[in-house]
Structures are given as C-alpha cells and as structure tokens.
Amino acid sequence: MLSAKPFSLVGDESRFRWTVGGMHLRLRGLDGWVDSAVTDAVVRLAAELDGRQAIKGEMGLEESGAFLGVRSALGEEYWLHVNDIAPVGPGGRVTYYRSARSLEVAFHARGRSLRGRWRNPRTVAREALAAFGGELISGERLRAAFGYYEAAGYEPQDLMRPVYVVLVDQHSDGENPGWRLASVHAATDLDDTPPTAGIESVTGCA
Known part of the structure; x- marks a missing residue:
C-alpha cells in the first residue's frame, strides 16, 4: 500500500x-x-x-x-x-x-506491505493476447517485461504490485507509419482486491 x-x-x-x-x-x-x-x-x-x-x-x-x-x-x-x-x-x-x-x-512513498499469490501464467497470457485482439499477424513484434508498476509521480496510486508489461509493435515499412501497443497485467492476486487494482489507468491496451 x-x-x-x-x-x-x-x-x-x-x-x-x-x-x-x-x-x-x-x-x-x-x-x-x-x-x-x-x-x-x-x-x-x-x-x-x-x-x-x-x-x-x-x-x-x-x-x-x-x-x-x-x-x-x-x-x-x-x-x-x-x-x-x-x-x-x-x-x-x-x-x-x-x-x-x-x-x-x-x-x-510506500506504506505497509500486502501478501499476495502468483497468478496462473496461462491466465495472464490469455489476458495479454485478448488485449491485442486475440492474435498477432506477420510482421508484428511481441515483447514482455516483468517488474512492479509505479504510476507517474503526478498520478494518484494507492497500490503498487508486480506486473507483466506486454508490447506489440511494428516498424514503418516506408509507406505506413510504425506503431506500438502496450498492455499491463497483474502478476499477483490479493484477497478482496481485483487484479486491476493499482493499474487502473493502464489496464487493457493503450
């Protein structure tokens, strides 16, 4: 917290x-x-x-x-x-x-610590794939990183938790511009707390 x-x-x-x-x-x-x-x-x-x-x-x-x-x-x-x-x-x-x-x-600034449980990796993977429309097409690059999510200093946040950040992007082919999409998914479960807590501003695909 x-x-x-x-x-x-x-x-x-x-x-x-x-x-x-x-x-x-x-x-x-x-x-x-x-x-x-x-x-x-x-x-x-x-x-x-x-x-x-x-x-x-x-x-x-x-x-x-x-x-x-x-x-x-x-x-x-x-x-x-x-x-x-x-x-x-x-x-x-x-x-x-x-x-x-x-x-x-x-x-x-951090307050007290909360004990959580690791989420099933398959569940997280399904969430990530669904955030990008359920599939990847040829030419798209998929990358992922693990860490704790901390919002920008000017954003309110009352819970800090471990997450997976998944990026899908495609470079410009000279005619069309490149693009990048990102999704953030909780890596842990907490009692009486939804998996979106602490990452409300970035849940889903952006």
Whole structure:
C-alpha cells in the first residue's frame, strides 16, 4: 500500500508536487555539478525518500529515444528498485537530463506491505493476447517485461504490485507509419482486491 510522506528539498529553481502519495520533482540549477556528483545525489536521494536502492537503468536505443539518428536529451536514468524488482511503469525513476542539467524524480512513498499469490501464467497470457485482439499477424513484434508498476509521480496510486508489461509493435515499412501497443497485467492476486487494482489507468491496451 502507498501513503503520503513529508519531504523537503532545498535547491536552485527546484519544484515538486505531491499527488496522493506520489511526488513529481524537478531540480534545476545543477550547472556546477559533474556527472559523478549527480550520481551520488541520486543514490542518497532514493535512500532518503523511501529507503530504495537506485540502480542505473540499461536502456536500448528505442527506449532512450536515441535512434534513427536523433540525439536523446536523456543523460542517465536510475530505477528505484523495490525488493530487488525494477519498475516498469513511468514512476519509480530518477532521470538526469545532461543537456538541461536537471534531475526529475517520480515516485510514490510506500506504506505497509500486502501478501499476495502468483497468478496462473496461462491466465495472464490469455489476458495479454485478448488485449491485442486475440492474435498477432506477420510482421508484428511481441515483447514482455516483468517488474512492479509505479504510476507517474503526478498520478494518484494507492497500490503498487508486480506486473507483466506486454508490447506489440511494428516498424514503418516506408509507406505506413510504425506503431506500438502496450498492455499491463497483474502478476499477483490479493484477497478482496481485483487484479486491476493499482493499474487502473493502464489496464487493457493503450
């Protein structure tokens, strides 16, 4: 379960916003900082905010936005792990924009833990396939990732849970644009709690 948590930070041109246990923070004015100092700050910030371990994320060219010859504005991204599980949603991250010399933090403070049970993988697979119309056609690429879903810092969220994120996409063929669809499915069951709890904003196909 997630809860609100008091937090204060002093920094040049910093701003932050709480939303039902979530926080979206942007810290600017890091012109005099070297990259190693930013890394140290991120690790300390994660531990102070919620007792989490910040681990540098390893993203491919597509995920970083630096493909097709387009330079990414993203410097580095650090993922705030929970019980050694990485985030797969937009939250639970500290992003360093090197060109803008700014840090952006999106996370939700955690409260008490709930004990759940793993869902049947076949049930999850059927849900995922149904989200994409029940079948895949030639040329479509299917990928999946496991992690905990954490919403963006400005989105309300009262439950954080392990999920499977399934992506189906197709690259442009030169005439038609490429596209990507995503669906998110709970990996665990909780007593008296629907499998959509905590992931209401992303349940189904988007």
